[in-house]
Amino acid sequence: xxxxxxxxxxxxxxxxxxxxxxxxxxxxxxxxxxxxxxxxxxxxxxxxxxxxxxxxxxxxxxxxxxxxxxxxxxxxxxxxxxxxxxxxxxxxxxxxxxxxxxxxxxxxxxxxxxxxxxxxxxxxxxxxxxxxxxxxxxxxxxxxxxxxxxxxxxxxxxxxxxxxxxxxxxxxxxxxxxxxxxxxxxxxxxxxxxxxxxxxxxxxxxxxxxxxxxxxxxxx
Amino acid sequence: xxxxxxxxxxxxxxxxxxxxxxxxxxxxxxxxxxxxxxxxxxxxxxxxxxxxxxxxxxxxxxxxxxxxxxxxxxxxxxxxxxxxxxxxxxxxxxxxxxxxxxxxxxxxxxxxxxxxxxxxxxxxxxxxxxxxxxxxxxxxxxxxxxxxxxxxxxxxxxxxxxxxxxxxxxxxxxxxxxxxxxxxxxxxxxxxxxxxxxxxxxxxxxxxxxxxxxxxxxxxxxxxxxxxxxxxxxxxxxxxxxxxxxxxxxxxxxxxxxxxxxxxxxxxxxxxxxxxxxxxxxxxxxxxxxxxxxxxxxxxxxxxxxxxxxxxxxxxxxxxxxxxxxxxxxxxxxxxxxxx
Numbered sequence: 001x002x003x004x005x006x007x008x009x010x011x012x013x014x015x016x017x018x019x020x021x022x023x024x025x026x027x028x029x030x031x032x033x034x035x036x037x038x039x040x041x042x043x044x045x046x047x048x049x050x051x052x053x054x055x056x057x058x059x060x061x062x063x064x065x066x067x068x069x070x071x072x073x074x075x076x077x078x079x080x081x082x083x084x085x086x087x088x089x090x091x092x093x094x095x096x097x098x099x100x101x102x103x104x105x106x107x108x109x110x111x112x113x114x115x116x117x118x119x120x121x122x123x124x125x126x127x128x129x130x131x132x133x134x135x136x137x138x139x140x141x142x143x144x145x146x147x148x149x150x151x152x153x154x155x156x157x158x159x160x161x162x163x164x165x166x167x168x169x170x171x172x173x174x175x176x177x178x179x180x181x182x183x184x185x186x187x188x189x190x191x192x193x194x195x196x197x198x199x200x201x202x203x204x205x206x207x208x209x210x211x212x213x214x215x216x217x218x219x220x
Numbered sequence: 221x222x223x224x225x226x227x228x229x230x231x232x233x234x235x236x237x238x239x240x241x242x243x244x245x246x247x248x249x250x251x252x253x254x255x256x257x258x259x260x261x262x263x264x265x266x267x268x269x270x271x272x273x274x275x276x277x278x279x280x281x282x283x284x285x286x287x288x289x290x291x292x293x294x295x296x297x298x299x300x301x302x303x304x305x306x307x308x309x310x311x312x313x314x315x316x317x318x319x320x321x322x323x324x325x326x327x328x329x330x331x332x333x334x335x336x337x338x339x340x341x342x343x344x345x346x347x348x349x350x351x352x353x354x355x356x357x358x359x360x361x362x363x364x365x366x367x368x369x370x371x372x373x374x375x376x377x378x379x380x381x382x383x384x385x386x387x388x389x390x391x392x393x394x395x396x397x398x399x400x401x402x403x404x405x406x407x408x409x410x411x412x413x414x415x416x417x418x419x420x421x422x423x424x425x426x427x428x429x430x431x432x433x434x435x436x437x438x439x440x441x442x443x444x445x446x447x448x449x450x451x452x453x454x455x456x457x458x459x460x461x462x463x464x465x466x467x468x469x470x471x472x473x474x475x476x477x478x479x480x481x482x483x484x485x486x487x488x489x490x491x492x493x494x495x496x497x498x499x500x501x502x503x504x505x506x507x508x509x510x511x512x513x514x515x516x517x518x519x520x521x522x523x524x525x526x527x528x529x530x531x532x533x534x535x536x537x538x539x540x541x542x543x544x545x546x547x548x549x550x551x552x553x554x555x556x557x558x559x560x
Binding site: 012014015018019022030040041047049064067068069072077080082083089091094119130151170172173203204209 | 222223224225226228232482484486489490491492493494495496497498499500505506507508509510512513515516519520521522523524525526527528529530531532533534535536537538539540541542543544545546548552553554555556557558559
């Protein structure tokens with residue numbers, strides 16, 4: 001008879017930029033209700049089913065790797081989430097129907113309606129998406145298709161961030177599609193003719209993730 | 221599904237813990253070396269107080285440990301602000317300052333163990349050192365004197381109930397150690413207690429009259445100067461010499477740390493697949509190692525826990541110290557400490 005290992009892993013959490021922003025807002029804006037796990041940093045090609053010492057050692061190279069400290073930028077961490085699928089799944093869903101990058105001229109709009117494909121003849125997964133704009137200041141309005149009940153389908157971003165920080169802050173919107181209208185003001189451009197940012201699309205059911213660069217071009 | 225819900229009633233707990241620690245830089249339990257700064261002493265602040273460091277103030281690691289000040293109700297023991305205008309002096313200002321802070325009544329007098337006195341010394345502990353408050357029962361200060369070394373402590377372990385004044389808890393300072401008087405109440409016969417220990421404002425007030433007594437009467441023969449319009453700073457320097465001469469001052473801080481804990485539990489059937497690009501074959505799109513067991517028992521390696529709001533915005537993140545394997549035969553339990 002041996003003792004069961006009842007140890008529990010304890011880790012310290014840090015706030016992300018987004019977390020700090022919402023904590024500063026107060027009035028219940030900082031509200032943790034769910035969690036996810038990710039395997040950022042893991043390279044599964046290091047898994048070695050040919051290890052001469054047997055199956056207990058297949059993951060040796062992964063399990064002993066040192067991990068980096070957490071990044072506070074919410075768009076640069078939790079990139080690859082662990083997901084739940086039916087046992088026996090052999091192809092994982094991926095985000096489709098989205099271009100590799102987008103370029104929007106000032107004050108113009110861009111609509112993005114992703115789909116989640118399971119590849120080949122397996123069809124699509126019907127799901128909602130989390131659209132995270134890495135720098136929401138670059139947009140004047142955001143229209144969301146299929147926004148959850150209680151959330152507006154049109155967000156006047158300029159008005160929303162007027163009282164916010166002067167620095168770049170992300171915003172996440174949930175829906176099945178998104179239309180973003182680029183800002184008409186010149187203040188963020190400085191001497192540049194364009195500004196680059198990111199749109200991160202994450203399937204809320206599948207966990208599939210896609211990161212799309214978006215360039216806003218100054219019109220005058 | 222990549223998000224799992226947290227139950228506010230079950231998965232979160234707030235825990236408050238009192239942490240005590242030694243007060244002094246370098247976490248030494250007893251401060252044995254004492255230095256002052258001639259620059260600070262010569263500055264205008266030197267008219268009021270004398271900063272005490274654990275090393276020479278010129279060294280980069282030097283930090284203020286506490287400050288010594290002398291306060292007098294009549295304003296004696298220091299020069300007047302303006303020699304042509306009688307009345308106000310540095311020591312009188314300090315007396316008024318501490319009277320307001322500690323007694324909260326401009327007509328009240330300091331009373332040390334039943335004896336009213338009109339002057340005292342103050343040891344004001346640097347805020348960084350005592351963090352939140354001083355820990356009663358750990359105050360042990362030795363003062364060198366002619367013919368004896370006086371050992372002082374607070375009476376926190378001798379009293380049945382704690383007294384309060386405008387500065388929060390107040391304990392009498394007596395002859396003794398570790399919160400207990402050596403004999404009786406540990407006061408002097410003629411001048412009352414040796415002072416007041418005020419843990420909530422990080423301040424120790426010492427009865428000048430008691431310290432001035434001879435060794436036979438319980439003092440150290442401090443010989444406090446009470447001349448009107450006299451030399452400023454003399455009393456501070458003199459008292460400093462008695463502290464540094466004995467070279468033994470120990471005291472602990474007390475701080476309440478409140479931590480939020482979130483308990484993450486992942487059932488065996490959840491989170492066994494990954495969106496990591498290296499988890500699938502770039503040529504076929506299929507999961508790797510299907511023939512080596514990943515077909516019905518894929519294995520993932522969790523490295524990061526993300527905490528989200530209902531809008532799927534990442535508010536806090538925790539990294540594990542090493543990758544933790546997860547498959548259909550394993551469940552995960554992770555405790556996340558939220559210290560913000």
